[in-house]
Amino acid sequence: MLDTETSAALLTPQRPSLQPRALLRELFDTAVASVSASHCLPPHLPQPPKGRTVVIGAGKAAAAMAQAVEAHWQGELSGLVVTRYGHGADCKRIEVVEAAHPVPDEAGARAAQRMVELVQGLTADDLVLCLISGGGSALLAAPAPGISLADKQAVNKALLRSGASIGEMNCVRKHLSALKGGRLALHCAPARVETLLISDIPGDDPTLIASGPTLPDATTCADALAVIAKYGIDVPANVRAHLESGAGETPKPGDARFEGHRSATLATAQQSLEAAAARARELGFEAHILSDCIEGEARDVALVHAAIARQIAQHGQPFSKPCVLLSGGETTVTVRGKGRGGRNAEFLLSLAVALDALPGVHAIACDTDGIDGSEDNAGALLTPDTLTRAAARGLSARAHLENNDGYGFFAGVDDLIVTEPTRTNVNDFRAILIV
Incomplete structure (x- = not known):
């Protein structure tokens, strides 16, 4: 299993010291800046x-x-x-x-x-x-x-x-x-x-x-x-x-x-995704925009993204790694539990469960307005060792997903992304890095 440091060694020669989480955050920041007023x-x-x-x-x-x-x-x-x-x-x-x-x-x-x-x-x-x-x-x-x-x-x-x-x-x-x-x-x-x-x-x-x-x-x-x-x-x-x-x-x-x-x-969301894709390519990665207008239940959308990421990681199809998958749109959450969490945290939590610590796959999901639903975070980060770190703290991804508590889960592993309000809004931004 690749840990974060090993994954980082596979990153772009233009920025050899750039860790996966720093790369993903840079892509998000680039996307937001491109659609600022x-x-x-x-x-x-x-x-x-x-x-x-x-x-x-x-x-x-x-x-x-x-x-x-x-x-x-x-x-x-x-x-x-x-x-x-x-x-x-x-x-x-x-x-x-x-x-x-x-x-x-x-x-x-x-x-x-x-x-x-x-x-x-x-x-x-x-x-x-x-x-x-x-x-x-x-x-x-x-x-x-x-x-x-x-x-x-x-x-x-x-x-x-x-x-x-x-x-x-x-x-x-x-x-x-x-x-x-x-x-x-x-x-x-x-x-x-x-x-x-x-x-x-x-x-x-x-x-x-x-x-x-x-x-x-x-x-x-x-x-x-x-x-x-x-x-x-x-x-x-x-x-x-x-x-x-x-x-x-x-x-x-x-x-x-x-x-x-x-x-x-x-x-528009497409503009933000194109800006992030251009930045990823500058850093030496192939970047692929899946769609700028994905809708549906956040947890179901995550299952599709997980399947694509797994196909790339294990079979090199439809794209070769290392690469970045980008998508936007506005998912929804049908609230059945009593936890805290916006649609981006729910997406990532479902993605974590579906990937089950798949080596070499990192992800970010954030709302471009800086507020995921009604919480104080823009979204969160997911790494291959997220589930391991969560388990060490007594956190169950499946239980938190069942309770619509993505915020609580990612707060528990210190992977919330807090930006303060960005004063723009083209909805969801998702990037999955496969190395």
């Missing part, structure tokens, strides 16, 4: 309008995006964005409000109302620059008439525990909101709306990012009801009545009220 936003800024420019926005990257706008905008500027607690940035002309994620709170509701007030009374000569990134669905909390914030919180919590995909969750959220699914753009009329997006959605559909507050929506109330039925979610009676009556219907593609508006996606 300061890097990707400035080339997409529109020309200043004849009239006013009002900036609004929501998401985990919203404050960093606002900061980048301020640094590069020529002319008058004002506005307000809302981001997650701890994800703020030092802005001078655009106010930054922090609120709760993934379950909305009163701070987000107040920020949403103030945003609507800011865009009232604009003219056709004015520009609304909307900065949207993942997390905006919870942060831009504006319940539809007849639905309370408590109702939305209850539905949101149930969706998060159900195993529903991000697209399914956002379908429901759109139809319970006064602003999502294009409704925020309607409040900006007659001003032109330009939306800049950092995508956390597998497939990068802009109408799903933060539930598309400024873009028309093709989904329906019937679709939202189908999601609720699929996952057996018990919603309040007034929520069900709202959807069944069609009162929550959203403006659709082709609606003339969106004419002249524009949107641009600035950063």
Whole structure:
């Protein structure tokens, strides 16, 4: 069995002293830097309008995006964005409000109302620059008439525990909101709306990012009801009545009220994976991107990754080692246990069980926003000796997986990765090093 030191000896001659865990962390850091707002936003800024420019926005990257706008905008500027607690940035002309994620709170509701007030009374000569990134669905909390914030919180919590995909969750959220699914753009009329997006959605559909507050929506109330039925979610009676009556219907593609508006996606999971692949090749490794849009149960996705890694390690197929496998997307976790842990920790825990200490295989799985689910870590690292070290401390990988306790397991072997908020968000980053 190869230990960490022996594996390191097989690493690139360009960086012979670089340990596997340091290499994997470098690939993650490279991926995050490539999709930072300061890097990707400035080339997409529109020309200043004849009239006013009002900036609004929501998401985990919203404050960093606002900061980048301020640094590069020529002319008058004002506005307000809302981001997650701890994800703020030092802005001078655009106010930054922090609120709760993934379950909305009163701070987000107040920020949403103030945003609507800011865009009232604009003219056709004015520009609304909307900065949207993942997390905006919870942060831009504006319940539809007849639905309370408590109702939305209850539905949101149930969706998060159900195993529903991000697209399914956002379908429901759109139809319970006064602003999502294009409704925020309607409040900006007659001003032109330009939306800049950092995508956390597998497939990068802009109408799903933060539930598309400024873009028309093709989904329906019937679709939202189908999601609720699929996952057996018990919603309040007034929520069900709202959807069944069609009162929550959203403006659709082709609606003339969106004419002249524009949107641009600035950063995606694919960009982050390509940056990491380029860095791996610079260090002497072949790098292979499996997919930028993997969805499904984190523990099941791990089984597929484990099978590919094992085939490479034992048979040199479909790729030769040493190499790095990269993937992104957004997995889900159906919560059945009572442990702590986000989807990336769950992925790695399942990977550890499936690989069963396979020599020469190291892995990292992190959320690019620096927060794995609702914990304080971005993700974790896995090495060939993880299970051995865990057993020496009385930790069972299988038991922790059964309890959805990836955080507890990797904390117990000192392999959590803590970055603090990165202020960007293109979802999961996974890299498996096979040497």
